[in-house]
Amino acid sequence: MKLFAIAVTFSISLIASVFFMIAYALNLSTQLQGLGLFVALGALGAGIVLWALYALPQRQTVNAIEDYPSDESDRAGAEETLNRGTGELERRSFIMRFFFGAIGALGLAALFPFRSLAPRFGRGLYHTKWTSGSRLVREDGTPVKVAELAVGSVVTVFPDGAAGDESSQTLLLRVPPGTIQATKGRADWAPRGYVAFSKVCTHAGCPVGLYRASSFELLCPCHQSVFDVVNEARPISGPASRALPQLPLAIDSEGYLRAQNDFSEPIGPGFWQRS
Numbered sequence: 001m002k003l004f005a006i007a008v009t010f011s012i013s014l015i016a017s018v019f020f021m022i023a024y025a026l027n028l029s030t031q032l033q034g035l036g037l038f039v040a041l042g043a044l045g046a047g048i049v050l051w052a053l054y055a056l057p058q059r060q061t062v063n064a065i066e067d068y069p070s071d072e073s074d075r076a077g078a079e080e081t082l083n084r085g086t087g088e089l090e091r092r093s094f095i096m097r098f099f100f101g102a103i104g105a106l107g108l109a110a111l112f113p114f115r116s117l118a119p120r121f122g123r124g125l126y127h128t129k130w131t132s133g134s135r136l137v138r139e140d141g142t143p144v145k146v147a148e149l150a151v152g153s154v155v156t157v158f159p160d161g162a163a164g165d166e167s168s169q170t171l172l173l174r175v176p177p178g179t180i181q182a183t184k185g186r187a188d189w190a191p192r193g194y195v196a197f198s199k200v201c202t203h204a205g206c207p208v209g210l211y212r213a214s215s216f217e218l219l220c221p222c223h224q225s226v227f228d229v230v231n232e233a234r235p236i237s238g239p240a241s242r243a244l245p246q247l248p249l250a251i252d253s254e255g256y257l258r259a260q261n262d263f264s265e266p267i268g269p270g271f272w273q274r275s
């Protein structure tokens, strides 16, 4: 009965660890995940205490050295003790199986949170929802036409069908035609003075939101990085070391602004695979 109680306690710990892993994988609430870990650790601790109290030998045996040979009754007693010891060992290995099961499950569960220490692996780090021909829309889904923005204005836009998508948030600005200093290959990325850059700061990922039209500068409010809009949004002060990725623009036959393609490079703060 005691062994059964200990085995049940370790089993509860194992089940709770599995519950935690499932809750973590399914992104259930942190309360449920915490409950799983709490029960797993608590049951494991309780099982160890029970095991120490009831299953392990509590008595101390002193074996007096006697003259040999032992008499018949002593030999029978020694044999009985040996047999009892064998039974003890079998019980221990039975509990050990449950114990190592619970410890193993808890150890596995402890590895799961490491996934939260880094961005999710995959192509999602390199691409946004902008594709060739995506129409530029505002957060409420209304498309932007070429005649709608005055010179000096700025608006946050998204690809049509993905309004509100964080990785695709983009600043659309209009500067006087001819002020953009485009490098080779970007000459046709800013038609009629429209130019677009990722809104996600390349320093630590804050939204870049302040535009000083008089000097064509974008300012990130988090740590005051300043980006030069007419010079491909290169950083001119502050901690950001990389330009804001540019979205190549085009105007379709109906006058809607569209993306030629995805951003020029991965958005947001640098990570280990970038040069």
Ligand code: FES
Pocket (backbone or CB within 6 Å): 201, 202, 203, 204, 205, 206, 220, 221, 222, 223, 224, 225, 238, 239, 240
């Ligand atoms: S996040 Fe933009 S300057 Fe730090």
